[in-house]
Amino acid sequence: MTVNEKELAERVIRISGVNTKKCMKCGKCSGTCPSFEEMEYHPHQFVSMVEKGQIKKLMESKSIWTCLSCFACIERCPRSVEPAKLIEAVRVCVIRQQGENHLKANAVPEKLDENMPQQAIVSAFRKYSK
């Protein structure tokens, strides 16, 4: 399934529920981000790049995995733009795209480690089942 960038941008906006036009480009999100140095694209860039529809670059970058989801950017944004929700939405897009490569749900029990914490099992199900 090939999805063009416009559809991707719409999907990211739909999943996140973020209105990127509310951003006044103050940079407080990136100013507050504890994971800034580890990120290739920074929180404020996520907002402007989603607005410009450059989703593929974001999906390929490792920034989405270095975001700690600490939500400091959401907490401190003066315009309630909520960049972390955009990052999460891009992450979801990547996960959904990779859906085919993932384990089938019924293959999971065999691979389960008895010592694995309950929470990890639940989140694994959430992540790998479609």
Next chain:
Amino acid sequence: MQINENNKEFKPLIVAFCCNWCSYAGADLAGSSRLSYPANVKVIRVPCSCRVNPMFILRAFQRGADGVIIAGCHPGDCHYTSGNYFARRRMTLLFSMLDYMGIEKGRTRVEWISAAEGAKFSATMNEFVETIHNLGPNKKLEDLRCKE
């Protein structure tokens, strides 16, 4: 409603209530800019859109009007600060009731037209007349006893 005897063409009758400070001045500006709209629009001047009693609208329909439009200042610009908000609330309720009674929503309208928007006044009236023309004559509320 007026039926032209010669060709039986439907000419809708529109009553427009315009507030003295914005929309009536907007209508004047449409006039002085020579922006034409159909002659079947007749304007009644009221001090503020909040002076428009729902009774006036019912009376107009009863007497044979095909459409009624209320025009006031833009939200926040009311000469009396909040009159247009009252009008907006009252008309929302009235229109939904009229709709329930079978008077189509298109026959009634509230528009915000400022004193500088002569072009908007004319465009609104042209469009409104067009809408009413498509809806056809108003029969629902017309009280035939009112006619000689």
Next chain:
Amino acid sequence: MQKIGVFVCWCGSNIAGTVDVERVAQAVANEPGVVISTDYQYMCSEAGQLKIRQAIKEYGLTGIVVCSCSPRMHEATFRKTAQAAGLNPYMVEIANIREQCSWIHKDKDEGTEKAIILAKAAIAKLHLNTPLKAGESAVTKRALVIGGGIAGIQTALDIADAGYEVDIVEKSPTIGGKMAQLDKTFPTLDCAACILTPKMVDASAHEKINLFTYSEVEGVSGFVGNFKVKIRKKARHVKADLCTGCGVCTEKCPSRKAPNEFNQGLNKRGAIYIPFAQAIPNVPVIDTEYCVKMKTGKCGLCATVCPSKAIDFEQQDEIVEREYGAIVAATGYKLINLDNFEEFGYAQNKDVITSLELERLMNAAGPTKGTLLRPSDNEHPHEIVFIQCVGSRDVSGCGKPYCSKICCMYTAKHAMMIRDKYPDTKVHVFYIDVRTPGKNFDEFYRRAVEEYGVDYIKGMVGKVVEKDGKLLVQGSDLIANEQIKIEADLVVLATAIEPDPSVKNLATMLTASIDTNNFLTEAHAKLRPVESPTAGVFLSGVCQGPKDVPETVAQASAAAAKVIGLLAKDKLTCNPCVANSNELLCNGCSQCANVCPYGAIEYINKEVNDHGKREVRRIALVNEAVCQGCGACTVTCPSGAMDLKGFTTRQIMAEVDAICK
């Protein structure tokens, strides 16, 4: 039955070109009540008006309809004409057959038909017209200014200079307001005190100005020209008439615990104090919360040392009632509370300060005598970070959605002054946008950057934390796409401003409206910027919206001009087209008062004669001097008791009927 004259104007060819004026005149000649119907080239001309006047006398007309241009153009003209012929000016109706007929229609038949209908509608309305008389009310030639900051002082001075009495009510012990706390003023870097204190002295010395300091407005009643105001003079516990202002009491007071409001709480003051050296009046106040005598009964040192026996621990609040013709609100602003912005650590770190605190730290009369020392250890700061838009332009609910307007300029001022005085200090300014729309404002900001080397960083600060006695400021530099960390000695927050909280209560008392941010709203955003929608109430300064000093002074003088214009009149003519309640129909339900934007409706108990039955009822009474005639109450009234003179329900119905025939 009315005797009506119809006068159709040609307006040269403006009307006659597309409307057959003769046919219009003929078509309405047989309408009921019409005794004369005629047309003429220019009705508004001297000859045309003469024609109308003659017809009124000849036929004994009781009302006239003029079919001509818009009533917005010549209604007043024809009303005067009617009046000159002995007719009530409100027995005139205009049918607008130019702007709303001849000018927009091309077909002559169509235009003529419409003109006839418009004329008939005007005739139908005129049948129901009644002579109206504009009421008059006297004007009390005194103005009240609420707030004694620069806005209030300027307004009062201008009104007083025009020869009218003015009272200033100020809630704090001295006039001067926020401007007295400032060090320098942009963009010229005048010393604020040097330009303000002479004005304060002028105000106190002016024979027409009466100061009520340490006083608050408790209640307002009445209407334009005739306000009655209750003023509470709070007890100073010092007899102002005996006090010489020597200040011995303030020096001897053993209590040193109260935060000094004038210095933004940066140092302490005694329980008996004069806010600052140039305070007017120069009379101390006892702060009962901190006074040992007031709390324990043991002290009274001030009373002992006072050479003029002015201390009075028993003094009580006093209520004064005064009458005014006009009221000016000049209540000013305060900084917002920073509790929602814990990322900047204002509450945790002494060295994170607001800009107003910095003003005091740099002021020669401030707690550090003008030497810039950081509050925590009284050391010289070597690296200072300014953060702009703290709480401004914030729609997240933590701050204010509007731009506070003054912060860009005062931050540039502070940065420039620090670089000028202490060239070894590094100064960084985090900004989102630099907004400098004002005369010489952008030049000023550029000078801070180019001549004084202030480091402007486009970006916002994310957090400020203390680290080894320094403040670690972490923010973003959007141009460089970097996150930068600065170890600063002092962080200055350009804190958003909000209207003084007293304005909410005051707006209710004045029936003036406030917007969602608690700023007082003006009567018209563009054309009536210094008047409130309530007649006789005017706005001056930041209570209406964020402003810097020059703008405040300009608005203050504008408000004064409006007040002078009002007070110069001996009598006010009221608009006679006002609401009127029928006392027999009114059931006193209060709904009309709820929708009235002017508070013009009050309720009285009145004995009414209802079909021979006499009883006392609660009924609505419209104050004709306050009512502006919008008609909101007429539609709200469930019993149909409210009507609007000049636009009665029956009149508008008659127009509807005439149009829909």
